[in-house]
């Protein structure tokens with residue numbers, strides 16, 4: 001099992017290109033199931049989750065190929081054609097590591113009238129049921145049940161419906177949106193997720209001929225059509241990867257420029273980092289950020305978009321660990337998303353947890369230690385902690401990191417960090 005070895009204390013300097021968004025690319029890949037024509041996605045990041053999704057789509061019968069660069073390496077475009085789908089099933093071995101695999105359910109059911117999808121895995125940050133996906137599809141007329149760990153669904157043709165989810169759910173909104181585009185009649189999704197990744201998916205679906213309005217608000221209206229056609233779509237930049245690099249420079253010091261970013265999708269993160277003392281300047285697709293001194297502690301609570309993203313909580317907590325003052329952090333989206341706290345404590349952080357609230361009393365410095373990554377963003381927070389800690393930090397179980405960050409250590413090296421990947425046997 002690979003680990004990351006980081007020697008802390010080096011400020012970050014230079015430029016880095018941000019990859020396409022994992023959480024937008026995943027639903028867009030699944031949307032290719034909605035048509036027999038070719039769908040081309042550009043700016044698709046090279047991540048384990050994307051690889052797993054491509055495997056899953058191929059198992060279903062979708063042709064899915066990445067382009068190659070002039071140097072013979074994998075490129076960032078993926079061409080998909082779901083013209084010979086054979087197996088309307090998503091098996092456990094491909095679904096267990098990845099939450100987003102549930103996103104094949106809506107499209108398969110809408111286009112083929114049946115689907116059998118193993119209940120998904122993903123980051124172990126809470127219970128993460130899919131009851132709202134199921135409730136929504138049932139409201140559209142699907143006959144749907146859980147059998148032997150699989151969601152099994154059938155429908156002649158889905159019927160438009162008014163669906164109000166009990167809570168805001170990102171993949172729930174995406175699944176129901178993909179089901180609604182081929183349903184008969186009008187579907188209204190109330191309490192819909194407003195996340196930019198939902199908007200990105202809606203833009204792809206519209207390019208494929210779907211009739212959607214209200215995406216980006218909490219009420220999405222879909223007029224179902226008989227069929228969709230092919231399209232080419234560029235996946236939005238990863239706002240969480242960009243935010244992670246901003247937390248890294250905030251914690252380690254220095255000045256960096258991020259290219260291929262969408263600052264408009266990062267309002268809450270930028271606000272909090274500015275409060276922490278990060279000097280930030282934004283252009284249409286770039287961000288320049290520098291940290292002149294020690295960060296200031298910032299309180300925050302995670303919320304649905306446009307609030308502060310839960311996927312940024314661990315990284316901003318790492319920055320708060322060495323900030324001047326005390327920060328109160330409240331996690332409102334997931335019930336078990338403080339797994340990084342005990343590892344940060346091993347590095348000298350002073351953090352108490354009481355239910356959904358974490359109190360972080362900033363210490364002047366952290367000290368390097370061997371730590372264990374427990375989920376994707378927890379891993380990123382430990383890397384940030386390692387960059388600013390005194391001495392060596394060894395982050396174990398970085399397969400979590402590889403699920404969602406493209407070449408993180410290469411990008412950090414480019415910014416001057418002392419970081420390298422080591423094979424599992426390193427002591």
Ligand SMILES: CC(=O)N[C@H]1[C@@H](OP(=O)(O)OP(=O)(O)OC[C@H]2O[C@@H](n3ccc(=O)[nH]c3=O)[C@H](O)[C@@H]2O)O[C@H](CO)[C@@H](O)[C@@H]1O
Nearest residue numbers: 023100128129130131132133168169170171172311333334
């Ligand atoms: C692949 C992807 O895009 N993952 C993101 C997506 O996850 P995901 O879509 O799984 O997260 P949701 O928005 O669905 O979850 C929000 C809350 O609703 C609950 N819930 C959700 C659905 C449901 O049927 N029943 C239910 O109870 C969840 O347990 C959670 O407490 O949004 C999360 C919240 O921004 C992010 O942290 C994840 O990175």
Ligand SMILES: C=C(OP(=O)(O)O)C(=O)O
Nearest residue numbers: 099100122123311376377
């Ligand atoms: C929680 C995340 O991913 P997933 O929903 O795929 O587990 C994440 O991207 O932070």
